[in-house]
Amino acid sequence: MADKKIIRKSSLGELFKKIRSDGKRILAPVDRGGKILFEYVDSPGSIAPDYIQTTLSAKDTLLPRCEEMLRFRTEQKSVYLEESLNRPEPTLIFGVRPCDARSIAVLNAVYLINYTDDIYRQKIDTTTIVGVSCAKCDEYCFCTSVGGSPGDTAGSDMLLTQMDNDIYLAEILTDKGKAIAALAPELFAEGGDVDKNKHCADVPVRFDVKDLSKRLPGVFEDPVWIAQSLRCIGCGTCSYVCPACTCFDIQDETDGNRGVRLRCWDSCGFAQFTLHTSGHNPREVQSQRWRQRIMHKFSYQPDQLDVIGCVGCGRCSRTCPVDMNILQHITDILEVH
Template structure:
């Protein structure tokens, strides 16, 4: 028989996890917007809106210290960050477009070098995903191979039911352990009647065809047409669940300071600027071309994954109205 949890017990689960000294993160109303934030109680959970920013910040912070240094007795002392102090974390209420992104990013953060800052947070995190019943014109997860009820990336997956409760499926051992540890909050149902999933207008894209077109059109008038309006603000990258460019800087003086990792974006004019002054992506069309190439060709070449979950945040955030789903549909419709 399928397991279910009522909405009240879902909120009770958050209360129990907080009492267990776990960090619980979920969609929370923050003034006029909904953001992923630590929850102090189950009553703070908001499940009717997609958070403004993605959940990748939980594993890949906007800025983080990776070491500190200080001169002592004429010698420079370097202190590493104690990653063992990263807290056990439960992400609750992530829609499929956000739940899927960490599994996509795992590849690049454990490729030729294991980024232990990212990986330690992943090891200590459990993701409770939830099927999406509400979308808008910017959503296009189905176009890139996901779906409003996709379980990819979730440890425990919840499906909203018409009676207001949720069907539960333990997708991984982490999800099973979470349910087993709080079994009293979960019940069984003879049958389940799921609420309607979110509908999307963008047609399913042929990602193989798109990649093939990209391989043969590094130089194409399309890039200049798009870049005529792109202002290179980086909003699309910073709000994306899958973009992961970063820079590393030393901040401080010759006596003390820290080394920090900061988000970066390939759309910024200085992103590829060399120390010599040469910039191989010196104009915006080259930079936007790289954004599309990276998401739908380069990452797939390297890791066999598409670097986009179709959340639509970049469409909503773009100050000049660039629609990546529209661009992909244009490429998808081309014959060569």
């Protein structure tokens, strides 16, 4: 049961100072000419005042667009590993939307279950998530259709919900959340026994995700995938703005006899994604790649990892250059008989 307190918005500056003194850097959404990006801030004054969703998700911190896996040097025919410089810095991410916080369960399922990825584990261990509930949504949001909600606590260490102009409900959810509250207990007051839902956006349920998962294998060969993806141009925008896409590519960069191995985001939208060395490509056309995106999120991941690979943030639909709208496409797939 979460510990519920209230904190004044005007107290956040003091809290941020305590967090910084505690040795954590703070990432928060900042408005950069219409783009809302997570950037380092020292005070809440820099935070974007009004936004539905950040342009990129908080994934870029936990699973960066590119990051060092190891360093090496070669001498004659031998390769020697050198100490990696990729050390996580203690970080607090403030202002994560509940859908994005929920996506951490998907990242965890891929990077911690079956095989523990040490680089990711160190990042997640040293990162604290302070979520902020959504008071607004738009036509692209569908968190409630995939198990979330605008005030969902999953994935957050602390969740703030704005009750009025100066009051946040603070739900302290985990040990990391408790540690943050303990930095300035005087800022957290009693009075958290309130109904937060009336302060959260109303996101209608648009489809039955269990029904979708059940029906997807049966429509694998349906022409619907071709019809939907004719206009897809095969970029990686949907995957890269997605908080729950986890695929990566490995690149070695060398300079003389020294080198770095990097893990970089990859996307099933690219023609090269599954291209084999032989030249054979099991997904040689865009419709097969588009199908893979939907199957992976709504069929394979629920089957194999017991997690839905989509949190309904709507970023892929908002940013797609050619208006591939995932919600509309899912609705259409459900109408295939």
